[in-house]
Amino acid sequence: METRRLRMLVELSRLGSMRAVADMLGTTTSTVSQQIAALADDMGTALIEPHGRRVRLTPAGRRLAEHGVTILAAVEAARHDLAPGSEPNGTLRVAGFATAIRTHLLPVITTLSGSHPRLHVLVREHEPAEALQLLADDMADLALTYDYNLAPATEDPAVRATALWTARWGLGVPVEADVREGTTLEVFAQCAGHDWIVNSRNTADETVIRTLASMAGFTPRITHQADSLDLVQGMITAGLGVGLLPLGTVTFPAVRLLPLDTPDVELRAYAVARHGRLDWPPLALVTELLLQRSARERRRTSLAP
Template sequence: MDLTRLRLLVELRRLGTMTAVSEVTGMGTSAISKHLAVLEREAGVRLLAPDGRRVRLTPAGRRLAEHAVDILGRVEAARAEMAGEGAPVGRIDLVTFVSMTVPVVLPALERLRREHPGVEVRLIEHEPDQALDLLLGGEADLGLIYEYSLVPRRVPEGITLRPVGTEPLFLAQSAATGAGRRTMTRERLRALADAPWIANSRDSDEDELVRRMCAAAGFRPDIRHRIDTLEAVSAIVAAGWGVGLLPKLAAAPRRRGVVHTPLGGLAGVRRIYLAGRSGAWAWLPLRAVARQIRRAACEVLDDVDVAAPPTEDGEAL
């Protein structure tokens, strides 16, 4: 049904006469009558009945006018929301990775619930490759992904990244090895040439980072263990069965028997981004979630700029 015709029906119910509707809308009474006649055909029921020289709404006409008030209100609310007016309302499917969930995402959602209760967030946990697939397929609205500065990630066309912050990288070693906490050097790293290394099961960017870092120190690492659970990685390290590379957030909380040695420039940093479909950043609920994530990230990440880069339409997040 045409929104203009529904508005005319609502005005007729409110004002009572075609003449009054004409004065308010600037439309001639003949044109109003034609629009309402078309609306009757669309509805399939009589909406108007003669009442002397005037017309009145039938019971069906009054009921449709009630529906029209709700329909027009929802349309106006949708337009205001898309234009960035009023409070954000809607659901965001947010895909995140494990080490960001507790220290960043949960505090962000607590603030979001207090400040924008009309925004609902559904969490999905995946690594960056799967997160980008979900975004491209429309199964997620916003994603948290990462890349290593020594292993840049290829971002598919149609996805736009917004930087969140960075975190340093550490080498997890057994405390029994006597490893210190001062920044790792190539010479000290070369001493681990015969050590068993721990990597994840995905043969992903982490593997490439370990290989590049060790190659710069002059050896090829023996990746002996494939473990995805961070708690299990720490347990294996504490038992003296291997060494592994961990970002700052994944290295906390500390486990007894494990020493985290800063890798500094040997490994670079892990860069965290918000990822979304190009053109979606102007949606108010998405921007509200992104802002809260940035605020929470300030407490645990480095290089966080709360004043985010502008969206495609020139507005800041």
């Protein structure tokens, strides 16, 4: 069984069309079709069948694609096992959200510049869905992502997510707003008449807001979107609405940050990598350094008065 053919089948199961597979692999639709047909001959069973103007995987094709994820990961792991030398070197491509890069990854990179000068980290700022897509397309080696306890991410068997840290979030409101502290649902109910500001490149916080608003008995009027937390505060200052902000944030003078308790709103950060690459020395080292930094931050926070 040629792993190149198997990868085409796995990508077809993920992308849904031969054209998409061809575009991703830099080949032609005809080549993809021929290689999957050859794989079917190798296996002695049909792997695809017509579906309208396209094709879809047969039950056998779906099952082989499931095996293919594990097989390709094992092949990749074997390559890394045979790699000469043990000291991490080369280029590690990291895609992640701004807070993770600024507060956790950049200090790690500073440390690496002295301890491992032959290891270079290439940084790209992306929201979770974008970072995970880069990981799937092999355009990133490590994705720094997040979800919320009230909006958990969908599990993907092709990757492993390592939990890094958690952060409590609150609700930012204008200073002059008549909103008193209370439980999360009480705070939300008092803001039912306000416009709401959500992230422009990720839907997780909107899911959290809609979930809590529904529990509080209203439908939120979501009108504005902003990726930058500073811009969210600027919008709140301008009277454009209210929005989620991490507790501990240094707020603008015109912004008041209310804690959200019962239920809590908690962001959860992860380091995500594809199976088969977890033992690659640069990836393993950076992941471990991120874990160590997260642990130090947790201890520091727990000891703070």
